[in-house]
Amino acid sequence: MTDHTHDHDHDHDHEHHHGHGHSGAGVGGAHVHAPKNFGPAFAIGVSLNLAFVVVEVIYGLLAHSMALLADAGHNLGDVFGLAMAWVAATLALRPPSRTYTYGLRRGTIVAALGNAVLLLVSVGAIAVEGVRRLLDPAPVAGTTVMVVAGIGIVLNGVTAWLFFSGRGQDVNLRAAFLHMFYDALISAGVVAAAGVIVLTGWTRLDALVSLAIAGVILVGTWSLLRDSLGMSLDAVPRGLKVEEVSAYLEAWPGVAAIHDLHIWPMSTTETALTCHCVMPAGHPGDAALAQLAHDLHERFRIEHATIQVEVDEHVACALEPDHVV
Numbered sequence: 001m002t003d004h005t006h007d008h009d010h011d012h013d014h015e016h017h018h019g020h021g022h023s024g025a026g027v028g029g030a031h032v033h034a035p036k037n038f039g040p041a042f043a044i045g046v047s048l049n050l051a052f053v054v055v056e057v058i059y060g061l062l063a064h065s066m067a068l069l070a071d072a073g074h075n076l077g078d079v080f081g082l083a084m085a086w087v088a089a090t091l092a093l094r095p096p097s098r099t100y101t102y103g104l105r106r107g108t109i110v111a112a113l114g115n116a117v118l119l120l121v122s123v124g125a126i127a128v129e130g131v132r133r134l135l136d137p138a139p140v141a142g143t144t145v146m147v148v149a150g151i152g153i154v155l156n157g158v159t160a161w162l163f164f165s166g167r168g169q170d171v172n173l174r175a176a177f178l179h180m181f182y183d184a185l186i187s188a189g190v191v192a193a194a195g196v197i198v199l200t201g202w203t204r205l206d207a208l209v210s211l212a213i214a215g216v217i218l219v220g221t222w223s224l225l226r227d228s229l230g231m232s233l234d235a236v237p238r239g240l241k242v243e244e245v246s247a248y249l250e251a252w253p254g255v256a257a258i259h260d261l262h263i264w265p266m267s268t269t270e271t272a273l274t275c276h277c278v279m280p281a282g283h284p285g286d287a288a289l290a291q292l293a294h295d296l297h298e299r300f301r302i303e304h305a306t307i308q309v310e311v312d313e314h315v316a317c318a319l320e321p322d323h324v325v
Helices: 034-063 066-091 107-135 142-166 171-200 204-232 242-250 286-300
Strands: 257-265 271-278 304-310
Touching: 034 066, 034 142, 034 171, 066 107, 066 142, 066 171, 066 204, 107 171, 107 204, 142 171, 171 204, 242 257, 242 271, 242 286, 286 304
Parallel strands: 271 304
Antiparallel strands: 257 271
């Protein structure tokens, strides 16, 4: 935040504890973050899915199944996505430095956005090949496809379960859970399609299923793309309303007015806030500001709040107009 030296105090109302393993420390200490608890889940998920991709590619080629190859391509995207999220979560544990004063926790947002883009690329590739196979169908070894896709249901279901409890905490974990859950559903669809092909010989169904897979991925990826892109552009985190935070700050004892209110995601799990509070009665004291920071965390899940107090309401602040950033 830009520093403006009117006759007021500028107080960082709490220390930079962001809950990275500091349980109970500072305002952010009660917030549990994915890197600490879900590292093993990432490792298991990446290993299982990478092994399954190899199996799907081999048997997809042997069985001439576009649906199986499409699912392999999607699973490979999931492997890269899980790996990116895992690396970002690990880097987020690093402490701040002179160059990266907030640390590298923002990398989790970059990973989520990269994950969404990667999935969209896979959708395009699957759709193009699916249309080609629809126009020029090839024989499909239905029994082989059913067996391999059945294995996929189990592996993807297990991986989704690993991220189930964290899906509401972090957009990266939500992406991991949704991808694995959708993969399990897609594998079930592939099994059903292969069964129909075995019974009827209608090989075009394989291509139709691959196009359906592309559609499911596109729908499931849209919210991830929207949220991660918004985070990368410092949008107010979803579920948090600026007007509610503004009303709360304006109602705080001693506050006559507020301005220059900004709320943005520091990472996929942490939110920051800066605000100028006009308090004509004088500085409320460090204890009061610490309590305000605690309240903002408990009520709005804002982990890093910086409040600038201005005691002279007759001195114009350069950042007071709404259009000034």
